[in-house]
Amino acid sequence: MRLRIAFMSIFLLSAATFARADDLPMKVSFDRYKGMLEHSPFAVATAVVAPAATPNFAKDLYVANAARSPDGDMVTVASMTDKEFKKYLTTRAPVDGYAIASIEWSEKIGETKVTISKDGQYATLTFNQSELSKPAPNRPGVVPAPTFQQPSNFQRPVGLPTPTPHVRGVIQRNPMGQQPPAPSTPNNAED
DSSP, rough: HHHHHHHHHHHHHHHHHHHHHHSSSOOOOGGGGHHHHHHTSSSOOOOOOOOOOOOOOOTTTEEEEEEEETTTTTEEEEEESOOTOEEEESSOOOOTTTEEEEOOOOSHHHHHHOOOTTTTTEEEEEEEEHHHHSTTTSOOOOOOOOOOOOOOOOOHHHHHHOOOOOOOOOOOSSSTTTTOOOOOOOOOOOO
């Protein structure tokens, strides 16, 4: 009898073990967590690597002069590195591939912005204040007007009157607005 109980207990135990094997969770593949790894809210932000930039055609260019005209607006574009580079652009036609796309006029000196294009690329240029504040090397300095001095032995011919210099009279600043104050008179009225 003992032997029978032993076989039955072994049989029941093995049946229970196999039944539990189906109830156990299966190992989950790691792909389940792939989305969380790519977009984790706890990850350290890293900079996105920008694609290699093409060389900017206008990196050294600035507006040297801008003018309005009935025939079309005109802009002089110069380079900070190549002093011989100057392009005189108009709104009518491109020059050597450079064209004016738009001009933002400003009443303030040096605040006008010019957008130019070349080969499908656009760049906005402004005045270069450091270049404009320098005196131009080929610009002559201000020459004072020559003063006329008569020789010491010069004598005026007899009979000619000495001309009087033109003197302008005093101009009143506001002739009608200010009137002289009336003299004050004491009130001697008797009651």
